[in-house]
Amino acid sequence: xxxxxxxxxxxxxxxxxxQSVEKFDTKALHRLIQDMQETMDTNNGIGLAAPQIGVNLxxxxxGLDDYTHTNRSDEIPKTVLIxxxxxxxxxxxxxxxEACISLPGMTGLVSRYxxxxxxxxxxxxxxxxxxxxxxxxxxxxxxxxHLDGILYLMRIKDMRNFGFVEEIVDMLKTSTPVVENxx
Ligand code: NI
Numbered sequence: 001x002x003x004x005x006x007x008x009x010x011x012x013x014x015x016x017x018x019q020s021v022e023k024f025d026t027k028a029l030h031r032l033i034q035d036m037q038e039t040m041d042t043n044n045g046i047g048l049a050a051p052q053i054g055v056n057l058x059x060x061x062x063g064l065d066d067y068t069h070t071n072r073s074d075e076i077p078k079t080v081l082i083x084x085x086x087x088x089x090x091x092x093x094x095x096x097x098e099a100c101i102s103l104p105g106m107t108g109l110v111s112r113y114x115x116x117x118x119x120x121x122x123x124x125x126x127x128x129x130x131x132x133x134x135x136x137x138x139x140x141x142x143x144x145x146h147l148d149g150i151l152y153l154m155r156i157k158d159m160r161n162f163g164f165v166e167e168i169v170d171m172l173k174t175s176t177p178v179v180e181n182x183x
Contacts, residue, residue: 001038004053009103011054015149018051018058021082024125033080033123036061043101045180046076047139049146052102058083060143074135081128084120086144088113089131096135098142098152099165101180107168109161110152112138142180 007014021029032055040048040061047062063076092114099107116137119129132140142152156162 001034003042004039018147047143076136081120086118089115107165108156112141
């Protein structure tokens with residue numbers, strides 16, 4: 001397993017539309033997923049999209065095996081999600097603070113669908129089909145956005161709700177950044 005370099009905002013590879021994975025259960029795919037999970041763990045991430053390591057594929061890893069070292073009570077199972085299709089279950093949205101390992105040290109308030117249905121495949125090709133809400137739904141929407149070249153700050157309505165985590169801490173009293181940062 002290799003800890004890969006995370007691309008940061010400004011790198012043009014983050015703004016591409018990624019391509020579908022065509023072949024499942026291949027050595028190359030398994031190796032890539034191992035690298036992504038290693039990279040996520042090294043960066044204390046809760047989610048990672050392949051474009052963030054410069055790979056132009058519709059492939060996400062998110063969730064953790066063990067949440068005992070985080071203060072989060074809402075746990076997302078460790079998941080590999082390939083070629084995801086995400087659909088809002090209703091028009092209901094909520095706002096929360098997000099962070100992204102491609103924008104280290106920054107956070108912003110983003111509106112997302114509260115309840116979503118997502119489908120896709122794991123690395124073997126098994127179907128994944130889940131209806132999820134709130135935190136889990138937010139993480140998946142954030143990660144799927146990466147596959148379409150969208151970073152969370154592009155979705156912030158009022159840029160006063162974007163800044164350095166250390167500076168914005170007063171506004172964060174009721175929350176902590178929730179995406180790609182488990183603490
Ligand atoms: Ni991100």
